[in-house]
Ligand code: C2E
């Protein structure tokens with residue numbers, strides 16, 4: 023009996039594995055289709071000055087408008103898009119769309135309130151030949167100054183790639199584009215960066231755990247030593263905001279200020295000039 027059960031378990035495991043593979047393949051072709059049909063859209067989340075609660079920039083976050091499932095979040099498709107390489111053309115669209123939007127905002131808003139836009143970039147995009155030139159051309163085409171664009175890389179993706187992408191980072195940075203990295207560790211020593219983003223997972227417990235608060239304090243201090251600006255992600259309460267401001271963290275993002283919104287609502291946030299806290 024035991025032997026039979028084992029065999030059944032094995033069969034079920036095989037069937038699950040097969041099902042998962044089929045699902046991934048289906049997701050891949052649905053994503054290809056979405057890219058061809060223009061079914062992606064961008065949401066924008068404010069990056070806020072923790073001294074004034076006013077937005078200084080907006081992070082562009084991709085969504086997939088699925089014909090039957092509605093709006094699908096990146097957690098459900100970015101990984102497959104990376105694997106299949108689709109993240110490259112998708113990223114190109116994200117960049118162009120984000121630049122187009124920030125150009126519009128900057129035309130409408132007075133100089134003192136003109137935001138920058140921050141775009142998440144996959145390491146796969148950085149590895150494409152001509153990536154830096156593509157960025158420069160997109161900036162020129164949208165008539166957006168380089169300092170109004172920030173590129174976000176994620177550290178886990180960066181690990182072990184430092185040397186191959188350093189010249190690309192340096193080139194873009196020399197051009198005036200800002201470079202941010204999600205999270206911060208020893209891997210990043212000496213990379214040409216401007217901004218460190220501290221992940222939500224590090225921020226979550228700072229009000230409950232003295233150890234965690236000390237750890238974040240260390241990250242902020244270290245970043246400043248390197249001459250980097252800090253953005254804390256996942257600020258959900260005024261306690262988070264106040265603690266971070268007290269630690270000397272200049273900028274933050276999170277649901278306390280605003281969840282990601284569409285471009286029109288982001289523009290209202292900037293024109294209303296109201297502090298982004300309830
Ligand atoms: P990320 O770059 O770390 O973006 C922050 C994520 O945290 C976003 O999720 C945002 O909606 C969410 N978030 C912001 N504030 C809060 C908060 O206070 N509480 C909580 N619980 N969550 C908060 P989202 O939009 O689902 O994006 C997930 C990840 O997908 C991003 O993480 C980024 O790595 C990736 N991604 C998004 N857009 C793009 C893109 O255009 N290209 C690439 N390559 N990756 C992207």
Ligand code: MG
Nearest residue numbers: 081142174204
């Ligand atoms: Mg990001």
Ligand code: MG
Nearest residue numbers: 204221222255
């Ligand atoms: Mg993050």
